[in-house]
Amino acid sequence: MDIWDYIIIGAGSAGSVLAERLSADGRARVLVVEAGGTDRRPDIRVPIGYGLTFHGKSVNWRMHSEPDPELNGRRMYWPRGKGLGGSSSINAMVYARGLPGDYEDWASAGNPGWGAADVAQVYARVERRIHADGTRTGNGPLWVSDRSPEFHPLGRHYIDAIRALGLPEGDTVTGEGAGPYCTTTRKGWRHSAADAFLRPAMKRPNLRVITGAEVLGLMLEGRRATGIRYRRGGQIMTAECRGEVILSAGAVKSPQLLQVSGIGPGDLLQRMGLPVVLDAPGVGGALQDHLAVTYTYRCEEPTLNQVMGSRKGQVMAALRYALFRDGPFSLSVNQMGGLVRSRPDLAQADMQLYFNPLSYSTVYRDKRPLLRPDPWPGFIISFNPCRPTSRGRIDIASPDPTAQPAIRPNSLSTARDLDDMVAGGRLIAQLMEAEPLRKLAVAAHGFSPVGQQDDAILADARDRAGTVYHPCGTCRMAPQEAGGVVDPTLRVHGMDRLRVVDASIFPNITSANTNAPVIMAAMRAADLILSGA
Template sequence: MDGTFDYLIVGSGSAGSVLASRLAEAGKRVLVLEAGGTDRRFFVHMPLGYGKLFYDKAVNWAYKTEPDPGLNGAQDYWPRGKVLGGSSSINAMVWIRGHDSDYDDWQQVSGSSHWGAEAARAAYRAIEDNADGADAYRGQGGPLHIRSGQEPAHPLVKPYIAACEAAGLPYNPDFNGPVQEGSGIYQLTIKGGRRNSAARAFLRPAMKTGRVAVRTRAMVTRVLLEGRRAVGVEYQWRGKTLQARAGEVILAGGAINTPQLLMLSGIGPGAMLAGQGIEVALDQPNIGQHLNDHQGINYTYRMNVLTMNDILRPWWGKMLVGMQYLLTGKGPLSVSINHGGGFFKTDPALDRPNMQLYFQAFSTLIPRADERPILSPDPFPGLSIGLSNCRPTSRGHLELASPDPFAAPRIFANAFSTNQDVDEMLAAVKFIRRIAAQTPMADLIAEELRPGPQIATDEALIDDFRTRSGTVFHPSCTVRMGSDPATSVLDADLRLRGIENLRVCDASAFPTLIGGNTNAPAMLMGWIGAERILAH
């Protein structure tokens, strides 16, 4: 890559793409190195192509955790984006900012108002081009188009919302507005019937300025250090070992890849690194720690009315919706896997929702077991109501499995390792059944398939969610920002303490896990992160 670069960004995901765009807008020259390939793939841009990408290692790191006692000994599957746009190119496209108080937490932990609720709200309004127009919360005219939250994806969304209201959860027209609690329709990062990833909205326009160079399939293997100063990175590309240098190195590989790269570079828990034969450049015990993630589960029903299974399962249905999408950009393939959702409290005394709902007008109980599995609808009319916890108290960690940079790290999710998380999930799954028992949903349900009515006692319900739960793909906090050096790695300007010219700007830097989907907060990290970087 020719030329001199002001900044070198490792990773082109939700944060990295936004960061590259904003730095280029400020006149800086930026080099982005991405381990994955191009996002110019049909199933990346088709919103419901999500099911095809879920296990596809061409665009997906496809991690597995260590066996987890909290999940009854199961290994959980953690898809992460390995493609331009990162996980924003393979996710379910739900646009949730989080509760205002989440950013109060960020301000408190980071010690800086730059990460507080007021700053976050202003940044989101600048980021967004919301199809529902601008108001005190929503933004319009920004670089990221957000599909309207007023467009139901399926007729069953309406009875779902009515059942939630009957269960005591009111309709909420905008989860990103003044109130998060309630049920409704999600805003989605979709534009013109196509996925609106961070690469599409930010990185590709930035590349057209001539100030951003991108190299794909560039696997960064270590940060180059001169003493305690980062000067560049070493990476593998087309069978060659190369180096790239810049005025400052910014890691944006995400909550798994960023701490792994730091540890490969000798920055991390000293004893663990020494045990792997890696020379310790900085003994920083918090790297790879504080891993926080949302755990989710689906309750699945056989319906006595048609669902998306009936059109997406048969060959003729696939052909019909495929032609509709190719000719018009509309139809079932042009929307997300999540057609509706919501937020609720398992205890009315709580000051903010602690659970998130997901409504899906199809079901995937019967997996494909071939060499390239996909999420395939069941051969009967099925529907799922899922949930995830918003603020779990369980913490995991990750560590190197090997000094080989191409070996996946060991991920210890440590799900449901606190009584609070277990108690909250128990109350939450009971609320799913309460929703399903309300008219008009109850009139449309033929039977509960998972877990099934025979799972009725608290002990059985707990065993079921330990057996069937898993990540909802929001790992965070593994290189966290904070004002206390004893419990954090980065300062409020994303600088890694103890190493000059090295910053981290991605979900690993989150001070705490946001109560909701993490794509929006990761983009926020890139947006505000650019401001903090340019300020120095």
Template sequence: MQEFDYIVVGAGSAGCVLADRLSENGRHSVLLLEAGGSDRRFWIKLPIGYGRVFYDERVNWKFETEPDAGLGGRSSYWPRGKVVGGSSSINALLYVRGLPHDFDDWRDGGASGWSWDDVRPYFEKVERRIALDETSEGSGPLQITNVARRAHRANRHFFAAAEEMGLERTADFNGNAPEGVGTYDITTRGGMRHSAADAFLRPALKRRNLALLTHARVRRVTFDGKVATGVEYERNGVVESVRARGEVILSGGAIASPGLLQISGVGPAPLLARLGIPIVKDNPAVGGNLQDHIAISYLYEASEPTLNNQLAPWWGKLRAGLQYAMARSGPLSLSVNQCGGFVRSHPKAARPDLQLYFNPVTYTTAPSGKRPIINPDPFPGFVVSFQPARPTSRGRVDIASPDIATPPRIEPRYLSTNEDLDKVVAGGRLMQAMVATKAMRKLIRVPIEPDVETLDEAGLVADFRARAGSVFHPTSSCRMGREGEDAVVGPDLKVFGLSKLRVVDASVFPNITSGNTNAPTIMLARKAADAILRDA
């Protein structure tokens, strides 16, 4: 049986960072196990290829939630990366640290050492930021690009509308003044996606002390009493075991990590007993506290050309393709999510509580086929969208079978608190005010039903329940906190009651951050790696 100092399960955003950092000094052997395959695919590397991998089962787990009462009994689609780089290889590329109070709330909730002052240096360690003038700041491995000058000109109407409304303007969501509206930074390098695999893992694989196994699905963590000794995985139909001299580190994300704990005997005792799984550690919090962002979009036909005009017709696709091939520029080099911001739903709000998106593109035709492709509409259109930044509803994710190949039961329990319902109404009112501005009136030709301006308070909630969907930010299902207080790991990310086992990914967030979750996941892994090395 092979042995390594560290076994990292999952080559997603966190796993790639851990593999890089833990192998860096050359003193530790590291095995990285990934259930998916290679990320060397054209549609992954092309920034706007997001629409091609969104439903592609070759690189995407394509999870479905249970019917959710908060959404009127609808299920939600939850894409997650099944590929090297994880969801950083298939996401919409936005890089958003979150707001400083998010991390102070982590500290106050029992995650000592994870305040904004504690985590900010670790964001800076991973970042190399490319400004508008092409100058760079920072020497980290991950390239983050400011694309404000390359964003679609239709965005000017959004900024003018925000100014009419008195909303703040920010030049940098990741800077000292993140509140306001602006253009989102994206993780690209030379016009191509710069995933966690590109930034951290690929350079590290040159080291002899790091091994990567793809198409290796971990079946369970092995234990000697309360001590994690290694993992059992299946690859090419063969079951293998591997031992960890140091630690086993789960980095499968907010869906896979709690599932792997449960199937290994760590989780709610009634669930494990019902499924016939021997109990190693009873902890009802494993799989609990699940959080996600949920958003609604309002669509409009536009009075001037948008990205639809560039990407819907064949000649537009050809032109954009040539522009990208020749200069790695143009619409194919950008995210579909171009601008938005963090704003207060009303002037008396204590802090920004809504995240906004403005996209100069619409998709109203449902894609079909085995691997559906999302295509823009054949008319000019745009989207305004909002999500409650810090939802308070919490759900669960649990295994449905002792067989790890069986899809889990995901219960988001969206809109299960009055506070979240209040934010739905507040966000709807803000959208009504925005589309009523003179600036937006210039861009709107006609609303695509339903028209948000016609909805009263009850109508806003009913429409949200009927149409809102996940923004694909699952977190907190193995939350970090104090032992005995509905948590799975401590601030050191060690699993309570067990030895030589940690969880390092978005599942340990004490609560969801205000924005997109890829950046804080990368930060968390970088900070965790230093703690692991100190212990060594």
């Protein structure tokens, strides 16, 4: 039997970074175990394909939350990446670090070395910024591309409305301000964490990546991790580790694997008939996510609906992509947005905005119909509060490690989150009443916050708000006495040779999209591991 120096569970955003860094010296033997399969498929590689992977069974865990009481008992769909690159292979490719204050809060939560200045140095090593004029900043492995010259011209109305309200424009990658979103694309292809980190490293003889292998649990000797059990091709297999086992299975699967291995809330484990190796109530707790409300408007100016919604438009876009690797098929539809303040007296931005030159208001079962948009010119504008205070949980509902755990977001369970939902709706109303968007929009398609009372805006949010797929915090980095699961080196409190490295370790959710912070956290974790911390 092979014995490994490092076993990494999950080949997603964090696992890909760890695999590359920990195998770089050529001496350490590194095993990566991934439940999904290859990322070399057109629906992943071609950026517009995320409309297909959003529900694709072979690349997506396709999870659902439990009924959410404050959202009128609705169950939310939770797509999570399954395969090389994880969610970085199926997401909308928006790359944003969040605000410096996010990381100051990480450090203040008892995590030295994770402040804004610390993580900025790590981000600089991750990124290769490709600017709109073709110039580059940085020499990191991950391409972060400004494709704004190719964006649909409808976005100019959004920027004009931002200016009319006196809101700041800015670099949407590094901090506050509105503008075009940068995406993880390279020369017209998606550039996932697997593309940037894992695939170059897979040529090394000391790194092995096993796909189609679902991890069933940790092998433990007392409170020391010694390996893993996994199923592949109908067979149960084991892998032993003389060094460290690293959980990078994501904010849902990492706490689930800890719990089925006997590390979690003792009363829950006992109810499930599992031995309690370590009573750790924080495992699965502190779940945080961004909750957005989307508004759809008709307009007379052509939008991407007229391209994606016609056979001729799709053929022309496909030909353009095949010949030049540009055009709508090479882009995200999340083209404009940014972090802004809903009130000028706030200390930092509290809302993330999105402006998409495409609308798809009809619901198609198990599809995200980017290629079947509304038959009329339309656009979407939406918001999510940056730093929700509601906290949920993810807990096993069965001792079966392959069963979906119970996801309880507990959305809108605090007064502040309710106030933020109203403030976000009010901000969208102000934007839509500004002359540039007021002239653009012919009519709202469905509910609009313009002219509405606070109660109506909140009632609409309860009816329609949905996740933007940024779950985190379920193995929170904080002192044990504060309910933390991992310490500042990402070692699991009370366990030996066991770490967690993924979005589950976030002490608090970052203000924007979470993929960039996950990649940064994995790069920093690799530094800590290699330094012997």
